[in-house]
Amino acid sequence: MQTSRLLIRPLLESDLAAVFACYDHPEVGRYCAPVRWPDMDHAHRWFNRRAGDIAAGFAEQFIILNKASNAVIGTCVLFRIDTTNRNAEIGYALGRDYWGAGYVNEAVTALIDHAFGELNLHRLNAVIDPRNIPSAKALLRLGFRHEGTQRQSYVDAGEFVDSGLYALLSPEWKNSPVGVGHTPS
Ligand SMILES: CC(C)(COP(=O)(O)OP(=O)(O)OC[C@H]1O[C@@H](n2cnc3c(N)ncnc32)[C@H](O)[C@@H]1OP(=O)(O)O)[C@@H](O)C(=O)NCCC(=O)NCCS
Structure with a gap:
């Protein structure tokens, strides 16, 4: 993409x-x-687990590169792909030097076009730590809706952490001003 x-x-x-x-x-x-x-x-073990999910059709993992310089900017992923219910979860991360420049907005716009286009999915989920304000803002900017919060839903570094639940539906994306066909190219 x-x-x-x-x-x-x-x-x-x-x-x-x-x-x-x-x-x-x-x-x-x-x-x-x-x-x-x-x-x-740790990185290689993570990659091998992800490769298993990709081979099974449950995930698609991408690297985000600067087109002009070829510099690595970050990664984004579709995982928990469920073709029966036509949904998946998205994830993304940028190197610290690349925050605040709209890169995840640009990359995930293309990822959403792919998910609702080629993959014919209907719903995309995103689950974030509610303290992650840049991530919450990025999701809302892309048109995701906050659907609720699962309290103390998992343990991270010895503490219970809430899950902020966000989702975007295909018709919402197609009707939004930044929807399908609007990936800047
Ligand atoms: C979550 C994360 C990807 C958000 O990155 P981001 O750069 O803030 O996200 P966006 O691409 O939406 O960029 C929006 C910011 O860029 C600015 N911006 C600059 N140029 C822009 C452009 N051309 N288009 C859009 N936004 C632009 C916006 O004003 C906004 O800044 P603000 O939030 O200070 O107002 C980043 O914080 C990150 O990698 N965090 C670590 C990993 C992580 O937590 N991942 C998600 C949890 S699983």
Whole structure:
């Protein structure tokens, strides 16, 4: 997938060192355990688990690159893909240097077009730590609705954490001013 500034392609195991360097800032994994990689072994184990889900058709994992410089900006993913109920969950993370420039908005716009277009999904879920204000703002900016909060729903670093539940439906996206066919290219 391409947008005006970005190339979004499947993540390869050979990309992991560059992604590890991109994520190497304490704020990136603060509210996002899946991208909290203490070392490269951890990154490879994460990749292998994800590769299993991809092979089973349950996930699509992408790397986000700057089209002009080829620099790694972050990653985004569709996971828990459920073709029976036509839904999936989205995830995303940017290197700390790339926050505040609209990159996740641009990348996830293309990801949503793909999910509601080629994959013919109907609903996209996003589950975030409610303390993750930049993520909540990014979802609302994309047209996701906050559907509720699951209180103390999982344990992270020894504390119970709430889950903020967000979702976007295909007809909402298609009728929105930034919907299908509007990916900047
Ligand atoms: C969540 C995260 C991706 C949000 O990144 P972000 O850069 O704030 O998100 P967006 O792409 O929506 O960018 C919006 C910001 O860029 C600014 N911006 C600048 N140029 C822009 C443009 N051309 N288009 C849109 N926004 C632009 C907006 O004003 C906004 O800044 P503000 O929130 O200060 O008003 C980032 O904080 C992150 O990677 N966090 C760590 C990982 C994580 O927590 N992931 C999600 C949890 S699972």
